[in-house]
Amino acid sequence: MTTISETEIPGGPGGPGGGAGTGSDTGTNTDAPLSGPASAPGGAPQARSAKAEALIAQTDEHTAHNYHPLPVVVAEADGAWVTDVDGNRYLDMLAGYSALNFGHRNPVLLAAAREQLSRVTLTSRAFHHDQFGPFVAELAALCGKQAALPMNSGAEAVETALKTARKWGYQVKGVPEDRAQIITCEGNFHGRTLSIVSFSTDPEARNEFGPFTPGFVSVPYGDASAIEAAITDDTVAVLLEPIQGEAGVLVPPDGYLAAVREVCTRRGILMMADEIQSGLGRTGYTFACDHESVVPDVYILGKALGGGILPVSAVVADRDVLGVFKPGEHGSTFGGNPLACAVGRAVVGLLTTGEYQARARTLGTHLHAALATLPKEMVREVRGRGLWAGVDIDPVFGTGREISERLMARGVLAKDTHGSTIRMAPPLVVTAEELDWAVRRLHSAVG
Numbered sequence: 198m199t200t201i202s203e204t205e206i207p208g209g210p211g212g213p214g215g216g217a218g219t220g221s222d223t224g225t226n227t228d229a230p231l232s233g234p235a236s237a238p239g240g241a242p243q244a245r246s247a248k249a250e251a252l253i254a255q256t257d258e259h260t261a262h263n264y265h266p267l268p269v270v271v272a273e274a275d276g277a278w279v280t281d282v283d284g285n286r287y288l289d290m291l292a293g294y295s296a297l298n299f300g301h302r303n304p305v306l307l308a309a310a311r312e313q314l315s316r317v318t319l320t321s322r323a324f325h326h327d328q329f330g331p332f333v334a335e336l337a338a339l340c341g342k343q344a345a346l347p348m349n350s351g352a353e354a355v356e357t358a359l360k361t362a363r364k365w366g367y368q369v370k371g372v373p374e375d376r377a378q379i380i381t382c383e384g385n386f387h388g389r390t391l392s393i394v395s396f397s398t399d400p401e402a403r404n405e406f407g408p409f410t411p412g413f414v415s416v417p418y419g420d421a422s423a424i425e426a427a428i429t430d431d432t433v434a435v436l437l438e439p440i441q442g443e444a445g446v447l448v449p450p451d452g453y454l455a456a457v458r459e460v461c462t463r464r465g466i467l468m469m470a471d472e473i474q475s476g477l478g479r480t481g482y483t484f485a486c487d488h489e490s491v492v493p494d495v496y497i498l499g500k501a502l503g504g505g506i507l508p509v510s511a512v513v514a515d516r517d518v519l520g521v522f523k524p525g526e527h528g529s530t531f532g533g534n535p536l537a538c539a540v541g542r543a544v545v546g547l548l549t550t551g552e553y554q555a556r557a558r559t560l561g562t563h564l565h566a567a568l569a570t571l572p573k574e575m576v577r578e579v580r581g582r583g584l585w586a587g588v589d590i591d592p593v594f595g596t597g598r599e600i601s602e603r604l605m606a607r608g609v610l611a612k613d614t615h616g617s618t619i620r621m622a623p624p625l626v627v628t629a630e631e632l633d634w635a636v637r638r639l640h641s642a643v644g
């Protein structure tokens with residue numbers, strides 16, 4: 198069995214953080230710092246400074262404890278690397294849950310934001326502005342659709358899609374009012390609003406947040422026949438993630454998405470793909486649905502659409518679907534603001550070249566090959582596509598949290614999801630050498 202030996206942090210020109218191989222071709226800064234994390238090779242963490250401790254204490258004192266962040270306080274970032282307030286550097290293997298697909302402070306995206314900051318940032322939709330039309334046209338074209346409706350957060354885009362499906366059901370399909378049903382999948386994660394947690398199957402997301410919004414039925418993920426069996430005359434849509442991210446990077450069986458597409462077409466309901474985490478290059482294609490050449494009726498996008506700079510989300514569909522809204526029926530003060538549209542246009546521009554998707558494909562193969570060399574007694578299963586992996590560590594080696602903390606001490610930022618699964622989703626500007634290094638660090642953190 199091949200095992201990966203622990204080596205010192207690669208550094209110097211061409212090493213992690215050096216930016217080699219991620220230069221102008223991907224729009225990444227090439228002047229990134231050249232050294233690795235300040236913690237000693239082998240993983241001895243540097244003690245946190247009083248400044249870092251004070252910032253963490255201030256956070257604990259003055260906000261809701263709805264997150265359990267790793268005890269690192271980031272002060273700067275560049276490409277695939279972040280630096281904490283004490284000057285320690287870490288390879289970012291989480292990438293803001295895929296919001297940073299194009300890397301931290303991608304220069305092309307920063308330039309677009311700066312240019313727009315110098316002109317106009319907010320109008321509300323009470324007026325037209327000169328970035329809105331181009332953004333929705335360019336985004337719709339990227340998706341092969343006719344129209345796009347921009348929002349801000351991912352959850353807001355999901356809510357918008359749910360409202361779209363209900364309106365479509367009443368106006369186009371002829372479902373009697375207040376009867377619309379939407380089919381969702383067990384293990385889903387679509388956000389945190391009340392209606393969305395109403396169809397979550399995760400008790401942590403739901404407990405003590407009822408009463409819940411009615412109108413949803415849940416079926417097992419990965420089983421198209423379960424969807425078909427759940428369809429009634431009142432069903433208007435199926436909402437699914439093409440890969441379930443929060444559930445542990447669960448890839449459905451081959452043919453599932455195509456089978457769902459076929460059922461939705463035959464039974465006259467909308468297929469709505471939440472590509473907020475899986476889309477925009479992450480899996481090696483623009484959309485995870487592309488792996489099965491499937492085109493849903495509705496794409497739900499977010500995260501990387503804002504280029505890691507600001508929240509930008511959208512629902513993208515043809516006019517017969519998005520055309521159901523009339524003035525006053527839906528909206529958002531910040532949705533589609535000039536700054537968001539300018540950054541979103543630059544994101545669409547990066548994706549139009551296909552470079553990032555190709556990078557995610559090639560580097561994804563590299564990452565999965567490296568993960569496959571980890572000892573089988575340590576790693577129970579690795580799932581994923583492209584630059585996205587869920588690594589199930591045998592729980593005897595520690596909880597996901599413990600392993601994430603040990604990884605942090607070794608200069609790699611990753612986050613656990615359910616149990617002992619570590620998810621790896623670095624910015625797509627990461628290099629093969631950096632991925633190898635991260636996998637060696639994982640080996641050392643587990644073993």
Ligand SMILES: Cc1ncc(COP(=O)(O)O)c(C=O)c1O
Binds near residue numbers: 352475
């Ligand atoms: C698939 C999916 N949908 C929706 C969301 C919610 O996005 P946001 O946190 O921007 O509201 C997420 C966030 O992780 C997600 O992964």
